[in-house]
Amino acid sequence: MNKKLLNLNRxxxxxxxxxLIPLLIVxxxxxxxxxxxxxxxxxxxxxxxxxxxxxxLGLFEVLSRRAVLEAAATSVGLSFLxxxxxxxVGIPLAFLFERYHFPARxxxxxxxxxxxxxxxLVGTVAFIFLCGESGILARAVQWAFGLQRAPWSxxxxxxxxxxxxxxxxxFFYVLTGAGLRRIDAGLSxxxxxLGARPARVLFRVVLPQLxxxxxxxxxxxxxxxxxxxxxxxxxxxxxxxxxxxxxxARQRGDVQxxxxxxxxxxxxxxxxxxxxxxxxxTRRFAAAALKGAVKRRQTLxxxxxxxxxxxxxxxxxxxxxxxxxxxxxxxxxxxxxxxTQALPPAYTLSNYARIFAExxxxxxxxxxxxxxxxxxxxxxxxSFCATAVVIGKRESVWRRAVSLLILIPWALPGTVVAxxxxxxxxxxxxxxxxxxxxxTFWILPVIYFLRFMPLVxxxxxxxVEQMDASLEEAAGSLGASWWRRFVRVRLPLVWPGxxxxxxxxxxxxxxxxxxxxxxxxxxxxxxxxxxxxxxxDFNLGTAAAYGxxxxxxxxxxxxxxxxxxxxxxx
Amino acid sequence: xxxxxxxxxxxxxxATPAVADLSLEVExxxxxxxxxxxxxxxxxxxxMIAGLETPDTGLILLDGANITHLSPERRGFxxxxxxxxxxxxxxxxxxxxxGLRARRLPSTEVKERVESALSLVQLPGYGRRRIEELSxxxxxxxxxxxAISIEPALLLFDxxxxxxxxxxxxxxxxxxxxxxARLKLTxxxxxxxxxxxxxxxxxxxxxNKGRIMxxxxxxxxxxxxxQRFVATFLGRNNLIEARRLSASHETRARFFTIDGGHTLEVxxxxxxxxxxxxxxxxxxxxxxxxxxxxxxxxxTVIEETHAVNANILSxxxxxxxxNGSTTTVKLDAGGLALEALVLELDELEVGDACTVCxxxxxxxxxxxxxxxxxxxxxxx
Numbered sequence: 003m004n005k006k007l008l009n010l011n012r013x014x015x016x017x018x019x020x021x022l023i024p025l026l027i028v029x030x031x032x033x034x035x036x037x038x039x040x041x042x043x044x045x046x047x048x049x050x051x052x053x054x055x056x057x058x059l060g061l062f063e064v065l066s067r068r069a070v071l072e073a074a075a076t077s078v079g080l081s082f083l084x085x086x087x088x089x090x091v092g093i094p095l096a097f098l099f100e101r102y103h104f105p106a107r108x109x110x111x112x113x114x115x116x117x118x119x120x121x122x123l124v125g126t127v128a129f130i131f132l133c134g135e136s137g138i139l140a141r142a143v144q145w146a147f148g149l150q151r152a153p154w155s156x157x158x159x160x161x162x163x164x165x166x167x168x169x170x171x172x173f174f175y176v177l178t179g180a181g182l183r184r185i186d187a188g189l190s191x192x193x194x195x196l197g198a199r200p201a202r203v204l205f206r207v208v209l210p211q212l213x214x215x216x217x218x219x220x221x222x223x224x225x226x227x228x229x230x231x232x233x234x235x236x237x238x239x240x241x242x243x244x245x246x247x248x249x250x251a252r253q254r255g256d257v258q259x260x261x262x263x264x265x266x267x268x269x270x271x272x273x274x275x276x277x278x279x280x281x282x283x284t285r286r287f288a289a290a291a292l293k294g295a296v297k298r299r300q301t302l303x304x305x306x307x308x309x310x311x312x313x314x315x316x317x318x319x320x321x322x323x324x325x326x327x328x329x330x331x332x333x334x335x336x337x338x339x340x341x342t343q344a345l346p347p348a349y350t351l352s353n354y355a356r357i358f359a360e361x362x363x364x365x366x367x368x369x370x371x372x373x374x375x376x377x378x379x380x381x382x383x384x385s386f387c388a389t390a391v392v393i394g395k396r397e398s399v400w401r402r403a404v405s406l407l408i409l410i411p412w413a414l415p416g417t418v419v420a421x422x423x424x425x426x427x428x429x430x431x432x433x434x435x436x437x438x439x440x441x442t443f444w445i446l447p448v449i450y451f452l453r454f455m456p457l458v459x460x461x462x463x464x465x466v467e468q469m470d471a472s473l474e475e476a477a478g479s480l481g482a483s484w485w486r487r488f489v490r491v492r493l494p495l496v497w498p499g500x501x502x503x504x505x506x507x508x509x510x511x512x513x514x515x516x517x518x519x520x521x522x523x524x525x526x527x528x529x530x531x532x533x534x535x536x537x538x539d540f541n542l543g544t545a546a547a548y549g550x551x552x553x554x555x556x557x558x559x560x561x562x563x564x565x566x567x568x569x570x571x572x
Numbered sequence: 573x574x575x576x577x578x579x580x581x582x583x584x585x586x587a588t589p590a591v592a593d594l595s596l597e598v599e600x601x602x603x604x605x606x607x608x609x610x611x612x613x614x615x616x617x618x619x620m621i622a623g624l625e626t627p628d629t630g631l632i633l634l635d636g637a638n639i640t641h642l643s644p645e646r647r648g649f650x651x652x653x654x655x656x657x658x659x660x661x662x663x664x665x666x667x668x669x670x671g672l673r674a675r676r677l678p679s680t681e682v683k684e685r686v687e688s689a690l691s692l693v694q695l696p697g698y699g700r701r702r703i704e705e706l707s708x709x710x711x712x713x714x715x716x717x718x719a720i721s722i723e724p725a726l727l728l729f730d731x732x733x734x735x736x737x738x739x740x741x742x743x744x745x746x747x748x749x750x751x752x753a754r755l756k757l758t759x760x761x762x763x764x765x766x767x768x769x770x771x772x773x774x775x776x777x778x779x780n781k782g783r784i785m786x787x788x789x790x791x792x793x794x795x796x797x798x799q800r801f802v803a804t805f806l807g808r809n810n811l812i813e814a815r816r817l818s819a820s821h822e823t824r825a826r827f828f829t830i831d832g833g834h835t836l837e838v839x840x841x842x843x844x845x846x847x848x849x850x851x852x853x854x855x856x857x858x859x860x861x862x863x864x865x866x867x868x869x870x871x872t873v874i875e876e877t878h879a880v881n882a883n884i885l886s887x888x889x890x891x892x893x894x895n896g897s898t899t900t901v902k903l904d905a906g907g908l909a910l911e912a913l914v915l916e917l918d919e920l921e922v923g924d925a926c927t928v929c930x931x932x933x934x935x936x937x938x939x940x941x942x943x944x945x946x947x948x949x950x951x952x
Contacts, residue, residue: 470655470657472653472654472655472657473657473659475622475624475644475651475653475657476651476653476657476658476659476718477659477670477674478623478624478643478644478645479622479623479624479644479645479647479649479650479651479719479728480645480650480670480671480674480718480719480722481645481646481648481671481674481675481722482645482670482671482674483645483674486674490670491659494661495660495661
């Protein structure tokens with residue numbers, strides 16, 4: 003009992019009574035960044051029609067339109083199907099790589115998580131180059147069979163689902179793998195010794211224990227799919243989910259519809275979050291008697307199993323790498339010379355040269371680096387404030403409320419975050435005075451910060467919680483002041499994890515498109531907007547070159563993050 | 573005036589009282605122990621002395637000055653944590669130097685004091701080692717060196733030896749005692765291990781459920797427990813419910829046992845512990861009981877010593893447990909259950925009749941139940 007009480011009382015220190023600054027910062031950011039914009043959107047969506055009066059009628063009118071309801075149904079249906087397909091790909095893959103040992107397993111396993119860091123827009127573009135009507139695959143088939151027209155078109159449900167599965171199955175793959183690693187292999191052995199056949203062991207012993215991992219994966223996939231924008235925009239065709247509808251309503255200038263749909267999308271996302279978390283709570287298993295838990299990997303040393311595994315692994319890796327390889331290939335294609343051939347006939351560096359030679363093309367790269375860097379650094383500093391407030395002596399309602407508010411921008415689709423900030427800070431009003439954010443350079447860094455700071459908070463919080471609380475107490479008893487404890491003890495111990503989280507946020511912000519497309523101005527055009535623009539102007543090579551540059555920057559950051567993580571483990 | 577004084581300290585965690593109305597005093601140069609089962613509030617008490625917790629009510633005085641709300645870094649106490657809490661990102665030298673650097677001492681003095689602290693704990697030349705290169709025992713020494721390097725006014729120990737194996741624990745215990753005595757430090761030592769507390773401490777407060785049960789020197793605590801809890805927590809004990817007879821003498825009283833109805837003679841050190849005609853509890857350690865076979869005892873002992881020693885009861889052997897060097901014999905003395913610890917069994921077997929002797933000077937009066945037992949009580 004004593005130990006339990008002590009655990010509740012961890013981290014007595016960092017929130018020093020006299021240092022109210024973190025608390026103030028947290029309050030201001032959450033009030034102005036999360037609470038106010040979201041409540042404003044709710045208010046504005048309800049109030050517009052009735053001449054500014056608050057009434058829910060305006061909102062209901064928008065929400066009862068057939069197009070809006072269809073879009074909502076499309077979003078939800080698409081997300082459910084995405085979860086299903088991702089599970090079908092990700093779970094077996096995790097079993098293959100976690101349970102069996104075969105040559106090159108480690109390489110395959112590492113590559114399988116790759117699509118997680120591929121920016122959706124870049125992925126979409128690569129997909130068009132690979133499987134589109136005039137993509138490499140279609141042309142190859144057309145050439146091989148001497149067809150008059152393209153053998154297929156990359157449009158509609160199939161296209162979106164294919165793309166979603168490609169980019170989102172890693173959620174299932176990574177989390178199932180982690181879950182499998184936690185499971186005690188002794189339990190399966192016990193079940194086998196009791197006479198259960200392998201299938202029975204799988205369904206009665208292994209899968210129930212995996213449930214928390216699977217639910218977490220389903221949640222992530224569902225939320226990501228709800229927020230998906232690039233794929234429906236570029237090859238959705240008739241399939242128009244809410245994100246796309248909000249975008250086109252804003253393009254049309256139909257603010258009221260856009261606001262109503264934003265509210266609807268936000269509500270659906272939050273409902274999904276609550277639903278999955280509820281369910282997750284009922285499915286947690288206490289890990290009983292983990293002492294001497296065995297993890298065993300079956301070695302496929304010979305025979306058909308081994309060959310099959312290697313073939314599957316290789317095939318899978320090729321499929322995985324194809325879109326990326328296509329992008330690299332197209333980035334070197336000489337534009338104008340590539341017409342109907344399957345592969346580009348001539349190669350050149352001119353696409354890259356064009357980016358580096360023309361200032362307005364090079365500028366977007368600097369813009370993205372600058373804005374993502376600003377947002378990431380701000381998120382890092384803010385995370386230390388936030389954890390100082392969230393991790394405290396005792397559980398309290400306030401702490402939980404702060405944690406929840408921090409999570410909201412992550413749970414909401416990027417479209418919703420962008421629309422709410424754009425609407426709330428689009429003109430002078432009572433709460434913010436004459437402060438107008440829309441139309442300035444700062445709107446994108448602010449939105450990047452809001453969207454990706456939950457990732458950094460989670461990383462910092464996890465690192466702080468892993469840290470032994472008595473270290474700071476020891477520093478205190480040795481006479482170290484609040485600041486000295488922070489700089490000499492907490493910071494050096496938390497630093498690697500925090501930096502890895504910051505790099506992840508930075509990487510995701512670099513390729514951000516969904517929110518950027520709604521609010522960018524000429525002065526802060528990021529790479530993603532440039533890619534979309536080049537694509538629209540049929541500068542395919544330049545678009546691909548931008549994509550390759552973006553992936554290179556991301557790869558460098560991720561390698562750095564992995565290094566950091568390894569340095570903490572040693 | 574005591575050096576450290578806790579006055580009516582209380583601390584709640586939610587609705588659970590961890591420490592309730594606790595008072596104790598530690599003299600300068602004393603090695604003071606807080607002993608008790610887990611969850612008794614001893615660690616919370618130590619953390620309040622260190623300033624890591626703030627009491628809800630009550631005062632903490634150091635040399636007469638109120639330090640109740642003083643932050644830990646301004647108290648200047650050294651603390652040795654259960655898990656040592658050594659900074660993993662700093663080497664041995666920097667760990668020991670941490671408190672000195674926080675005091676902004678010149679680097680030559682830091683070096684000097686770190687080296688002297690390391691040689692005090694017999695780790696000279698270990699300064700450049702990394703923490704994870706050290707064994708558990710060595711880490712423990714570094715933690716002690718770090719705590720004494722700041723020349724603490726008070727040295728606090730939170731179960732510092734509990735992570736060491738038995739042999740190392742006993743060795744370190746001796747060294748710790750010697751070190752604290754040599755540096756003339758005042759120490760407060762928290763442990764759940766009574767043997768450790770007995771070996772180290774000048775005085776011990778035995779705690780239970782957030783309260784101090786008894787504060788006394790180890791031998792006093794063991795031989796004259798003033799509470800049932802103290803009597804049973806420290807080693808094994810026979811508890812005998814009894815009533816003091818009205819015919820009792822002022823200092824040598826006669827008690828009537830509730831079970832078995834025997835009459836026992838007990839010297840009374842403090843008369844208020846056992847009011848006449850009121851129920852109270854007597855205790856006697858199993859090792860202080862002597863037993864012998866019924867026949868021999870009857871003939872030789874009883875006949876001759878009956879006048880001086882009335883505390884001889886006839887009993888039946890219920891069970892015999894062999895412990896190695898000793899043997900535990902469970903007895904039934906006409907309804908009174910007793911346990912004796914003997915070196916020689918005297919050919920007794922289960923079911924045998926025997927006589928058991930309870931030497932009067934070994935019997936302790938715990939006093940009547942429900943008596944409020946404050947802290948800081950010491951028999952003179």
